[in-house]
Amino acid sequence: MSAVEDVVTEAPAVEAVPKRAMTLGFGTSLVMLALLLLVPLFVKNFIIFQLTMLLIYGLAVLALNILTGGSGQFSLGQSAFYAVGAYTSAILMEHADMNYALTLPIAGIICFAFGFLFGQPALRLSGVYLALATFALATAMPQLLKLGFFEHWTGGVQGLVVTKPDAPFGLPMSQDMWLYYFTLAITVGIYVASVNLLRSRSGRAFMAIRDNEIAASAMGVDVALYKTLAFGVSAGITGVAGGLGAIAVQFVAPDGYTITLAISLFLGMVVGGVGWLPGSIVGSAFIIFVPNIAEGISKGLSGAVFGVLLFLVIFLVPHGARQVAMVAQQLIGKLKK
Amino acid sequence: MTQAQLAQGKSPLLAVRDVSVVFGGIIALNGVSFDMQKGQILGLIGPNGAGKTTLFNCLSRLYQPSSGDILMEGASILTRPPHRIAEIGIGRTFQNVALFPNLSVMDNVRVGTHARTSSDIISDSLKLAWVRRGEADVNKKVHEILAYLDLEDVAHTIVSGLPFGTQKRVELARALAADPKILLLDEPAGGLNHEEVYVLGDLIRRIRDERHMTVLLVEHHMGLVMSIADHVVALNFGRKLAEGTPAQVQADPDVIKAYLGSKDQ
Numbered sequence: 381m382s383a384v385e386d387v388v389t390e391a392p393a394v395e396a397v398p399k400r401a402m403t404l405g406f407g408t409s410l411v412m413l414a415l416l417l418l419v420p421l422f423v424k425n426f427i428i429f430q431l432t433m434l435l436i437y438g439l440a441v442l443a444l445n446i447l448t449g450g451s452g453q454f455s456l457g458q459s460a461f462y463a464v465g466a467y468t469s470a471i472l473m474e475h476a477d478m479n480y481a482l483t484l485p486i487a488g489i490i491c492f493a494f495g496f497l498f499g500q501p502a503l504r505l506s507g508v509y510l511a512l513a514t515f516a517l518a519t520a521m522p523q524l525l526k527l528g529f530f531e532h533w534t535g536g537v538q539g540l541v542v543t544k545p546d547a548p549f550g551l552p553m554s555q556d557m558w559l560y561y562f563t564l565a566i567t568v569g570i571y572v573a574s575v576n577l578l579r580s581r582s583g584r585a586f587m588a589i590r591d592n593e594i595a596a597s598a599m600g601v602d603v604a605l606y607k608t609l610a611f612g613v614s615a616g617i618t619g620v621a622g623g624l625g626a627i628a629v630q631f632v633a634p635d636g637y638t639i640t641l642a643i644s645l646f647l648g649m650v651v652g653g654v655g656w657l658p659g660s661i662v663g664s665a666f667i668i669f670v671p672n673i674a675e676g677i678s679k680g681l682s683g684a685v686f687g688v689l690l691f692l693v694i695f696l697v698p699h700g701a702r703q704v705a706m707v708a709q710q711l712i713g714k715l716k717k
Numbered sequence: 718m719t720q721a722q723l724a725q726g727k728s729p730l731l732a733v734r735d736v737s738v739v740f741g742g743i744i745a746l747n748g749v750s751f752d753m754q755k756g757q758i759l760g761l762i763g764p765n766g767a768g769k770t771t772l773f774n775c776l777s778r779l780y781q782p783s784s785g786d787i788l789m790e791g792a793s794i795l796t797r798p799p800h801r802i803a804e805i806g807i808g809r810t811f812q813n814v815a816l817f818p819n820l821s822v823m824d825n826v827r828v829g830t831h832a833r834t835s836s837d838i839i840s841d842s843l844k845l846a847w848v849r850r851g852e853a854d855v856n857k858k859v860h861e862i863l864a865y866l867d868l869e870d871v872a873h874t875i876v877s878g879l880p881f882g883t884q885k886r887v888e889l890a891r892a893l894a895a896d897p898k899i900l901l902l903d904e905p906a907g908g909l910n911h912e913e914v915y916v917l918g919d920l921i922r923r924i925r926d927e928r929h930m931t932v933l934l935v936e937h938h939m940g941l942v943m944s945i946a947d948h949v950v951a952l953n954f955g956r957k958l959a960e961g962t963p964a965q966v967q968a969d970p971d972v973i974k975a976y977l978g979s980k981d982q
Contacts (some may be wrong), residue, residue: 573842580841580848581827581834581855584820588828591817598777598811599895600803600832609838 404658412658413568420560428556429628430668435560435567436624438664441648442574442657443617449655450578451610452590454507457498457514458645460521461491461615463637465622467525470540470632471533480545480627484566487623488616495615499608518642525634539633542626563624570617574657577613586610651693653702662701666693728791730755730931731776731899736785738771738955745771747955748785753899753948758925758932760946760963762939764975767952769935770812773903776933777809778802789899803832808897810888812904818877822868822887825876826859829894859894866890866920881908893924899931900924906938914938918945943967951975 404412416435420428444458468487472478498517505513525534534540547558577583585606588596597603626632644667651666652659674685697703729752738746746768753759763769774780776787778799787794789805797805808829817825834855840848863869866886871879876887885905892900902921906914918941925932936942942949942963949966951958959969966972 576844577838577842580844580852581831581836582838582841584824584828585831587820587824588817588831591819592815594779595811595815595817596828597799598803598809598815599828599891600800601828602800613838 409658412661416564420557425554425556428554428560432556432560432563432628433625434661434664434668435563436621436628437645437648437668438661439567439570439621439624440618440645441652441663441667442571442660443614443621444645444649445652445655445657445660446574446578446586446617447610447614448649449657450583450590451586451607453502453607453610454511455514455611455614456511456639456642456646457517457521458614458618459637459639459642460514460517461495461618462622462625462641462645463521463525463632463634464494465491465619466626466632466637467534467540467622468619469623470542470626473542473627474540475533481562484620484623488620491619491622492612492616494619496608496612498615499611502611503604503607515639515642518639522634522638525637534634535632537634539631539636542630542632544630545627559628563628566620566624570620571657574617578657582606582609647690651690651700653700653705656700656702656705658705659701729753729788730790731933732788733772733776734786734788736772736775736782736787738768738775738780739783744955746775746782749952749955749957750785751950751957751960753931753933755898755931756925756929757947758921758934758945760942760949761933761935761952762937762942762949762966763952763958766954767975768955769952770903771955772952773809773901773933773935776807776901803895803897806896806898807901808892808895808899809901810885810892810903810905812907814881814884814888816876816884816888816891819875821873821875822863822879822890823859823872825887826862826890826894827855829891830855830858832895862890862893865893882913885909889920889924893928897930899933901933901935903935904937905934906936906941914941915944917941921945 416431420431423431440458440462443461444455447453447455465487468490469480469483472483472486473480502510502513524530526537527534528536530536544555545559545562546555547553551558553561578586585596585601588599588601589603589606593603622637629636648660648663648667650663652661652663670689671682671686674689675682677685693700731753733749733751735748735750736746737744737748749768749772751759761769761772771780775782776794778794778797782795789807792805794802794805794807817828820828834851836848836851860869860872863872866889868883868886868890871883876884879887885908889902889905905917905921909917921932921934922945924930934942934946944963946963948961949963950960951966951969951972953971953975958971958975959966961969
């Protein structure tokens with residue numbers, strides 16, 4: 381131990397800009413936002429639709445990132461929350477004639493409650509056991525949605541067709557473009573809120589639990605409460621993504637929300653960098669576009685090609701997009717000198 | 718009532734009353750009682766396996782005593798879950814340092830304020846005005862503590878990369894951030910060199926005097942305990958062996974026997 385200084389009474393109330401491992405700098409964020417705003421103006425409707433899906437899966441990956449990267453809990457059950465969100469929106473729109481935008485907060489709240497409740501029994505599990513429990517949830521969900529008991533509402537195996545919304549106020553843009561900007565606004569809102577959350581007292585409690593539960597508890601963090609809250613928040617955001625997905629795809633059916641979706645989201649998180657929120661969009665791009673690229677390389681062996689590409693990514697950059705971003709940052713730093 | 722209590726005529730800040738802990742068939746603590754007066758530095762000593770850490774973990778509510786009670790300002794702490802111990806003013810450090818390794822020094826210490834602040838996920842997500850004010854207060858307090866412990870240079874460093882001695886100080890800072898009335902220190906001198914131990918002793922005394930805290934020191938390092946403790950409790954095989962001033966305990970034949978073995982063994 382070195383000598384201890386005397387008490388400094390006047391400490392700066394606002395800290396100097398710290399290195400925020402979980403987020404992007406302000407400038408980089410603005411560039412990203414500008415790109416996301418401008419690109420749709422120059423591409424075809426189908427590409428705009430794909431970009432919308434990019435944002436939607438980005439949200440779902442972000443939600444998983446808060447759970448795993450933030451609070452240290454694994455989930456292979458995100459597809460279940462996504463499905464509940466999607467069905468909530470679809471049922472409210474088709475059976476209750478509700479405005480599509482209004483269905484999203486409801487989907488979010490229902491999924492928050494669902495995730496929070498699921499988090500209670502999951503408290504007793506950790507690591508791979510928790511992953512298995514969530515896996516069970518993901519496998520059960522499509523079957524639950526097919527149950528005859530719910531068929532009147534869910535449409536059973538057939539699913540539900542959702543009407544695509546027009547641009548409001550007579551704005552001169554296609555349905556796809558409107559939906560893209562609508563999704564972008566929600567995504568940016570949720571992203572900013574998530575960054576705020578992780579930088580706050582609650583977010584620090586999540587990360588404290590991830591790093592050391594006993595020490596977190598000794599500091600007064602209610603471990604059970606914050607673990608279930610993390611599940612709730614993650615499920616809630618996934619639910620909003622599910623609702624948006626239902627509107628964008630114009631269709632919900634049980635087999636759209638299988639374990640494959642949950643694994644894709646998990647993959648997206650790993651490729652984007654666990655715990656790095658901006659990586660969510662990169663992870664989302666990976667799970668949307670790389671299967672297409674693989675198919676372009678070999679139609680018959682697309683799965684194998686995808687596997688090889690995935691293996692390369694994990695082998696070359698085990699920390700995902702976060703690692704790439706850090707290397708790039710260092711290079712830029714060197715160039716400036 | 719202990720003699721000290723009768724002499725001073727005040728109730729203890731913390732009272733350990735006849736606490737026993739049984740694990741399976743092993744009696745880890747057997748009817749241990751002692752009091753801590755406000756402003757005291759109480760040293761808890763004993764050979765390996767004497768029950769020091771068990772007692773410590775009862776105080777921080779990680780273990781539930783099989784019998785007996787622990788009173789903080791007259792109220793039992795045994796009905797509280799572990800996460801509600803910090804709010805009544807009991808702060809602790811850990812034997813082998815239990816920091817949050819992936820967080821910065823600043824964030825580690827900020828977590829220390831958790832029990833003294835409040836928030837909810839909605840207000841936190843929206844960064845409402847009261848949340849921002851609360852964070853500004855937290856930052857001010859954290860900077861004050863970091864300056865007090867000479868940690869400002871590493872404020873934004875991730876703790877896992879810091880030297881062990883520095884990590885120990887970060888842990889102390891994190892405990893101080895909760896404004897504890899009682900600071901429980903579990904072997905703070907472990908892993909420190911000779912010189913560092915004396916700087917630490919000085920620091921513990923200063924924390925007691927300047928920040929008005931009561932300190933329970935569980936320590937192997939006899940020199941440290943004897944030089945800074947006002948009162949010493951010696952344990953062996955789960956029982957209280959002796960209690961008194963450092964000089965009294967040091968001269969106690971049972972304590973000498975426990976540490977050095979008796980002649981006829």
